Amino acid sequence: MTELGSRLKEARKAKGFSIDDLQEITKIQKRYLTGIEEGNYETMPGSFYVRAFIKQYAEAVGLNGDELLEMYKTEIPTTSNEDVSKSIPQTPTRRSIGGRSSNKFMEVFPMIVVALFVIAIIVILWTLFQKSPKNEIDKTEVDTSLTLEKKPPTEENSSVKPVEEETPKEDNPSEEVVDTTEETKPEQQVTFVETQGPTSTYDLTGADKYDLKVVVANNTWLNIRDQDNKILVDKAVNAGETFEFDASALSRIRVRVGHTPGNMVYINEQLIEFPTTKTTQNLVIQFNK
Known part of the structure; x- marks a missing residue:
């Protein structure tokens, strides 16, 4: 020893x-x-x-x-x-990522310009075609042919008065009032409840899903338990990693972070604060469904 x-x-x-x-x-x-x-x-x-x-x-x-x-x-x-x-996993720098994206954009940009130019020509030609005098002449010829095909009524037919069809009177239907007001869903709200020792409790309301995410800046031990204190996750997470967990089937979770400095916990992309400066802390999140 x-x-x-x-x-x-x-x-x-x-x-x-x-x-x-x-x-x-x-x-x-x-x-x-x-x-x-x-x-x-x-x-x-x-x-x-x-x-x-x-x-x-x-x-x-x-x-x-x-x-x-x-x-x-x-x-x-x-x-x-x-x-x-x-x-610590290596990640590409912003400069290299930005450089690759800008190069791709410059390659695609000429094709975008050509496509827009072709579309503009097609729209102009279609508009001119609709306004051309040929279309007006065709419409006049069609109307004339329809007029000539109609035969004048004979004497026999003229002596018989056509029976006017009685159109049934429609009752004035009562105007139905349609409620166009859309149901607005309540926004997600995370409320701090209390802190006892290393454990802090929060209530989550107005959410239809419960996605947990832990962004790790410093190596830590991560432990997650459900409402029955059953261990769901118990593992070491290295710096640079992002741990995600779907807790939609649970009514309550407890997240224990062995080393809190620099590490962040999110629920549905909303940051959950560590209220104290202790190294090891527990975050209890209660889901009010």
């Missing part, structure tokens, strides 16, 4: 925490916590996670994680640039 492991273990016992308690608080697997206390870092996923787990362990038992990392840096594996680059 290393000196760092002994100090962390003593602080844990002074807090009255067992390894299982600490696992529940930090959401770090028990075998990693035991490895930290025993100085066995070979079981860790990498040196980056060694430092992150030690810091989270220290803060959970009331110690300063940054000071411990600096004090015992000779005992802890150093983080290489290669490890950091592996843990």
Whole structure:
């Protein structure tokens, strides 16, 4: 056991925490916590996670994680640039994205101009054709031919007066009043209820769906439970990732973020604030359907 492991273990016992308690608080697997206390870092996923787990362990038992990392840096594996680059996915820069989109637009722009020009010519020709005198002559000829085909009535037919058809009188139907007012759906509203310890509660009304999204800027452990306290998600999320979850079938969810600084939680694209400055916090969202 290393000196760092002994100090962390003593602080844990002074807090009255067992390894299982600490696992529940930090959401770090028990075998990693035991490895930290025993100085066995070979079981860790990498040196980056060694430092992150030690810091989270220290803060959970009331110690300063940054000071411990600096004090015992000779005992802890150093983080290489290669490890950091592996843990953070690379994304294209805005300049490169903008450059590709602008190049595509410049390639398509001439075709758009030609298409608009052709459409304009077709509209002009169609308008001129409708106003041409030939159409007027054709209409006159049709009217004349229809007039000549009508035969004058004979004497027999003239003596018989046509029976006028009685058109049934239509009752004036009552005017139906149509309600053209469209039903307006209430807008989504998130209301803060209370904060107790690390847990803050919100009410969500006026929504017909419940899409949860977590935008991760710093590595964290994410735990999601339903209204029956059943674990739905329990995993580590790396910086740069976006985690999404459809909670439409639930009436309540609890989102536990192991490391809140820099990380953001959204419900239906609306940001849910962390009311306190604690490192580990719970957000309980109640759906009023």
